[in-house]
Amino acid sequence: MDEQNRNLILATALSFLVILVWFLLFPPPEQPTGPDGQPLTAERVSPDTTPSADPALPPGVSTADSAEPTTDVAPVPEATRVTIDSPRLVGSINTAGGRLDDLSLPGYRETLDPESPLVRLLQPVGSENPYYALHGWIAVEGATPEQVPVDDTIWTIEDGETLSPGSPVTLRWDNGAGLVFHKSISVDDDYMFTVTQTVDNTSGEPVSLRPYGQVRRHGEPDTVNFFILHEGVVRMSDGELEEIKYDDVSALSPEESRIDVNENGWLGFTDKYWMTTLIPEPGSEFRSVARTINGIFLTESVYPTVTVAPGDSVSAESQLFAGAKEWETIREYEATGIQGFIDSIDWGWFFFLTKPIFALLHWLNGAIGNMGWSIIVLTLVIKAVLFPLAYKSYASMARMKELQPEMEKLKEQAGDDRQKLQQGMMELYKKNKVNPASGCLPILLQIPIFFSLYKVIFVTLELRHAPWIGWIKDLSAPDPSSILNLFGLLPFAAPEPGSLVAIISLGVLPILLGISMWLQQKLNPAPPDPTQRMIFAWMPWVFMFMLGSFASGLVLYWIANNTITFTQQYLIMRFHGYKPDILGNIKGGPKAEAKK
Numbered sequence: 001m002d003e004q005n006r007n008l009i010l011a012t013a014l015s016f017l018v019i020l021v022w023f024l025l026f027p028p029p030e031q032p033t034g035p036d037g038q039p040l041t042a043e044r045v046s047p048d049t050t051p052s053a054d055p056a057l058p059p060g061v062s063t064a065d066s067a068e069p070t071t072d073v074a075p076v077p078e079a080t081r082v083t084i085d086s087p088r089l090v091g092s093i094n095t096a097g098g099r100l101d102d103l104s105l106p107g108y109r110e111t112l113d114p115e116s117p118l119v120r121l122l123q124p125v126g127s128e129n130p131y132y133a134l135h136g137w138i139a140v141e142g143a144t145p146e147q148v149p150v151d152d153t154i155w156t157i158e159d160g161e162t163l164s165p166g167s168p169v170t171l172r173w174d175n176g177a178g179l180v181f182h183k184s185i186s187v188d189d190d191y192m193f194t195v196t197q198t199v200d201n202t203s204g205e206p207v208s209l210r211p212y213g214q215v216r217r218h219g220e221p222d223t224v225n226f227f228i229l230h231e232g233v234v235r236m237s238d239g240e241l242e243e244i245k246y247d248d249v250s251a252l253s254p255e256e257s258r259i260d261v262n263e264n265g266w267l268g269f270t271d272k273y274w275m276t277t278l279i280p281e282p283g284s285e286f287r288s289v290a291r292t293i294n295g296i297f298l299t300e301s302v303y304p305t306v307t308v309a310p311g312d313s314v315s316a317e318s319q320l321f322a323g324a325k326e327w328e329t330i331r332e333y334e335a336t337g338i339q340g341f342i343d344s345i346d347w348g349w350f351f352f353l354t355k356p357i358f359a360l361l362h363w364l365n366g367a368i369g370n371m372g373w374s375i376i377v378l379t380l381v382i383k384a385v386l387f388p389l390a391y392k393s394y395a396s397m398a399r400m401k402e403l404q405p406e407m408e409k410l411k412e413q414a415g416d417d418r419q420k421l422q423q424g425m426m427e428l429y430k431k432n433k434v435n436p437a438s439g440c441l442p443i444l445l446q447i448p449i450f451f452s453l454y455k456v457i458f459v460t461l462e463l464r465h466a467p468w469i470g471w472i473k474d475l476s477a478p479d480p481s482s483i484l485n486l487f488g489l490l491p492f493a494a495p496e497p498g499s500l501v502a503i504i505s506l507g508v509l510p511i512l513l514g515i516s517m518w519l520q521q522k523l524n525p526a527p528p529d530p531t532q533r534m535i536f537a538w539m540p541w542v543f544m545f546m547l548g549s550f551a552s553g554l555v556l557y558w559i560a561n562n563t564i565t566f567t568q569q570y571l572i573m574r575f576h577g578y579k580p581d582i583l584g585n586i587k588g589g590p591k592a593e594a595k596k
Contacts, residue, residue: 047136047138047212047214047289047300047302079094079095079096079154080095080157081093081094081095081102082095082157082160082161082162082163082169082171083161083162083163084102084103084162084163084164084187085162085163085164086163086164086165086187086188086189087106087165087189087190088105088106088107088189088190088191088323088324089103089104089105089106089187089191089322089323090103090104090106090118091103091104091122093163093169093171093185094124095154095155095156095157095171096151096152096153096154096155097134097149097150097151097152097153097155098134098135098136098149098153098155098171098173098183099124099132099133099134099151100122100132100133100134100185100193100320100322101122101123101124101125101130101131101132101133101134102122102123102124103120103121103122103322104117104118104119104120104121105118105119105120105121105274105323105324106118107324108273108324108464108465109465112465112473112474119274121274121276121322121323122276122322125218129217129218129219129221130216130217130218131215131216131217131218131221131269131276132215132216133213133214133215133216133276133278133320133322134151134213134214134216135183135195135197135211135212135213135214135318136148136149136150136197136211136212136214137149137181137197137199137209137210137211137212138209138210138211138212138302139209140208140209140210140305141207141208142205142206142207142208143175143177143179143207143208143209147175147177147179148175148179148181148209149173149175149181153173154173155171155172155173155183156171156172156173157169157170157171157172158170158171158172158182159184163185163186163187164187165187165188165189168184168185168186168187169184169185169186170182170183170184170185171183171184171185177203178201178202178203178204178205179199179200179201179202179203179207180199180200180202181197181198181199181200182196182197182198182199182200183195183196183197183198184196184197184198190323190329190332190333191321191322191323191324191329192319192320192321192333193319193320193321193322194317194318194319194320195213195317195318195319195320196315196316196317197211197315197316197317198313198314198315198316199308199313199314200308200312200313201308201309201310201311201312201313202310202311203310204310205310206307206308206309206310207307207308208305208306208307208308209305209306209308209314210302210303210304210305210306211303211306211316211318212300212301212302212303213278213280213300213301213318213320214278214298214299214300214301215268215269215276215277215278215298215299215300215320216296216297216298217269217296217297217298218295218296218297219295219296219297220246220247220297221246221271223246223271223272224272226458228348228454228455228458229272229346229458229459230243230245230270230346231245231246231270231271231272232244232245232246232248232249232269232270233245233246233249233267233268233269233270233290233297233299234267234268234269234270234275234277234344235259235265235266235267235268235288235290235299236264236265236266236267236339236340236341236343236344237259237261237265237267237288238261238262238263238264238265239264239339239340241340241343242259243346244290246297249290249291249292249297250291250292252290252291257289257290257291258287258288258289259287259288259289260285260287260288261280261285261286261287261288262285263282263283263284263285264282264283264338264339264340265280265286265288265339266278266279266280266321266338266341266344267288267290267299267300267301268299268321269297269299270325270344270346272459273324273325273461273464274323274324274325275321275322275323275324275325275344276320276321276322277320277321277322277344278299278300278301278318278319278320279318279319279320279321279338279341280301280303280318280319281317281318281319282337282338282339284303285303285304286301286302286303286304287300287301287302287303288300288301289301289302301318303316319338321333324461325344325345325461326461327342327345327358327359327362327460327461328362330342330344330345342355345358345459346459347455348451348452348455350448350449350451350452350455353448353449353452354452354455354456357378357382357452357453357456358456358460360378360381361374361375361378361456361457361460361462362460362462364377364378365462370466370467370468371462371463371466371468371475371553372466372467372468372469372472372475372553372556373468375457375475375553375556375557375560376556376560378453379453379557379560379561379564380560380564382449382450382453383561383564383565383568386446386449387568389445389446390446390565390568390569390572391568391572406428407425407428410424410425410428450561453557454554454557457553457554457557458551458554463475463476463551463553464476466553468552468556471508472509472552474552475551475552475553475556476551476552476553477551477552478507478548478549478550478551478552478555479507479508479509479510479548479552479555480507481507481508481509482505482506482507483505483506483507483511484505506544506545506548507548509548509552509555509556509559510544510545510547510548510549510555511544511548512559513543513544513547513548513555513558513559513562514540514541514543514544514548515540516558516559516562516563516566517539517540517543517544517562518540518541519562519563519566520562520565520566520569521536521539521540523566523569523570523573
């Protein structure tokens with residue numbers, strides 16, 4: 001068997017193995033539970049105030065700020081709620097703790113059904129998946145922990161009844177010992193809250209406090225659990241991005257969980273499509289903390305100690321992003337001074353490629369108005385850009401095929417002497433001015449680009465619930481058609497996605513994927529070994545079943561890529577004198593044509 005066929009079979013087998021490993025290593029996640037295996041309960045968690053391992057502490061931070069985190073299993077009381085009503089966010093603020101714990105996104109629903117519930121981002125303690133944000137103060141000197149607001153502190157509404165753009169809400173709490181706390185919350189037209197905390201000191205003594213912000217998530221949430229997508233903690237610290245999966249947060253040492261940020265940073269939790277992020281005021285220093293305690297995941301921004309003189313007041317302002325990871329929206333926030341905020345989108349290793357590809361797909365979707373056709377056009381554009389590399393690769397393959405008869409003679413002459421065979425092949429290449437590596441290098445250069453395109457289609461929010469044509473109503477979901485009901489002709493529904501029956505039933509797109517892979521395979525000569533030839537022949541149909549359950553947008557991309565690749569290779573081979581026989585092997589070639 002010649003080297004080209006052997007490499008092709010090896011690459012195909014490795015691809016099959018990779019996808020098989022995906023299914024084995026990334027099964028559907030189980031419902032989160034606590035350390036004892038029981039459902040998680042509500043707990044009160046104080047912010048991290050332990051000193052940094054770095055002796056160079058931020059100004060105002062001392063070893064006095066070393067109180068261990070405390071927990072209180074008593075549930076947080078329900079109190080009066082302040083309504084949130086904005087174009088992109090609806091919900092309420094709980095005056096118990098002054099926390100943002102009820103938030104839904106009017107622009108997004110759970111399913112395609114227009115009557116289905118809105119996507120709910122934040123949920124209060126007592127719900128199935130508590131997930132919320134709160135802001136407060138840490139007592140350092142001149143005040144006790146009981147004299148600052150805590151999780152179950154009942155705030156009064158001082159100003160405003162409904163939080164909406166241009167109409168902030170202010171909460172107030174008097175500790176009865178000379179300190180009066182105010183919390184003013186505003187929201188813009190998209191997904192950004194601004195929280196301004198103020199403390200008035202009406203006592204006769206100075207008081208030292210530390211403001212903080214915190215996002216809590218009770219238990220590990222359901223995730224896509226796919227290795228190319230990051231879900232968990234994401235944070236930026238003075239230009240350095242860090243991504244921590246949920247499984248790794250609890251394993252962080254105190255030194256790893258805390259980062260002292262000097263000027264710019266942010267941190268929070270990211271899902272595939274949604275995100276909740278604490279954003280300190282740009283240019284300010286703070287301590288960035290990611291940790292777990294008693295089954296609760298926490299991200300915290302803890303600010304330097306401030307001293308409030310008698311009769312004086314001090315304010316601390318920060319922001320909170322809670323919403324959808326829309327590329328244009330996040331880019332606009334970055335333009336306002338949130339450094340590196342666009343990197344909250346998971347661009348992957350090849351970010352220098354995925355970013356421009358992502359921008360091009362968004363532009364195409366805006367121009368065409370249909371994400372399915374945009375994916376096809378994007379694939380066509382990239383294949384056109386890479387055509388010079390593809391041409392060089394296929395042209396090199398054609399020249400190698402010219403030497404195939406002479407290489408077969410060398411194999412017969414060399415027998416089992418591999419060294420003699422290699423020397424003969426090198427002389428043959430040199431004589432005919434053929435570089436065997438020239439066909440491989442263009443293919444290797446294309447791999448990062450195609451992987452980046454795959455990544456973009458996988459993570460883009462615009463793919464969610466986006467229709468294409470006919471029966472494809474959601475490009476982020478598997479093809480809903482099924483061969484079992486003759487693609488909708490018979491009066492019963494297709495199997496539920498994710499079931500074994502659904503995998504083997506196949507829809508229209510998976511079948512087209514198998515055919516496109518089969519056509520592309522037919523442009524390559526069949527292996528001489530019968531066993532290898534049989535394995536090779538089954539590969540497209542195995543991939544058809546394994547990849548068919550992926551999102552329709554991804555399957556559409558593979559079909560488009562395979563079809564364009566087949567067309568390019570077919571035309572290039574015809575240009576070089578070969579006549580591909582789709583129902584058989586490749587025939588002809590320059591020398592064959594000359595003999596005729």
